[in-house]
Amino acid sequence: MATQATQGFLARVAGKTKQLFALVISTGAADAGKIVATGSDGRLDATLMPVGIGANTIIAAASEAIGAGKFVNFYSNAGALGVRLADNSNGRQADGYVKDAVANAAAATVFPLDTTNTALTGLTPGARYWLGTAGGVIVAALDPADTANTGKLCQELGVAKSATELVTDDLGYVVL
Known part of the structure; x- marks a missing residue:
């Protein structure tokens, strides 16, 4: 039984x-x-839960495989809302993140910034993090005086609460 x-x-x-x-x-x-x-x-x-009560999320089709905890970018994919990896090197600002891995062409559940990303690893509690490449995070802001950073996005994402939790902020970004 x-x-x-x-x-x-x-x-x-x-x-x-x-x-x-x-x-x-x-x-x-x-x-x-x-x-x-x-x-x-x-x-x-x-x-x-009643209609209107639940996680504040947006569902969008992923145009590539996206790993758990990765930061993502919304864009127009043939007139429909699509989601792809955010990346400081190619102009894709972070609009949110996914907690679970998503396959290419699958529906991604995206959590907005100003919430806590609980699907990360290796963070230092109390440290601030910025958008890196391929949906990842880096521990230092990009240096605007470094000519190698010209045209890249510098976007602060938030502060680590623990080794696996990043309390995100929607602070916008700067194109260097």
């Missing part, structure tokens, strides 16, 4: 006692009136 991930309860159904389990994910109106449970992360799934 398979084990249920949620707690069960006893209920009277059609005059008989039956064991039921709480919902972790909703399929919509068919699940109306049912008892809900938290998922393996201890939180309610977004499908169980």
Whole structure:
């Protein structure tokens, strides 16, 4: 017998006692009136929340493979909103980030700046970070006096809260 991930309860159904389990994910109106449970992360799934309540995210088609925690850039892809890796070397400012890896042509869930990117590694708590190349971060701002940086973007992204969390800011960018 398979084990249920949620707690069960006893209920009277059609005059008989039956064991039921709480919902972790909703399929919509068919699940109306049912008892809900938290998922393996201890939180309610977004499908169980009222319309308008949930993560502040934007869904867009990825035009390349994007790794977890990478900063991304929105752009017009044949008239539709697309997302690609942000990069300080080619004019692609960071508009947000992804927490989960995304395959090329798949739907990317993008979190906006001014939130916490929890999908990074190797950060130093308290250190500030700037946009690097290929959606990555660097620990120092680009030097505007260095002619090798002419035309590159200098965009401060935020401060590390821990080795894996960057509290981002939407501070804009400067073209050097």
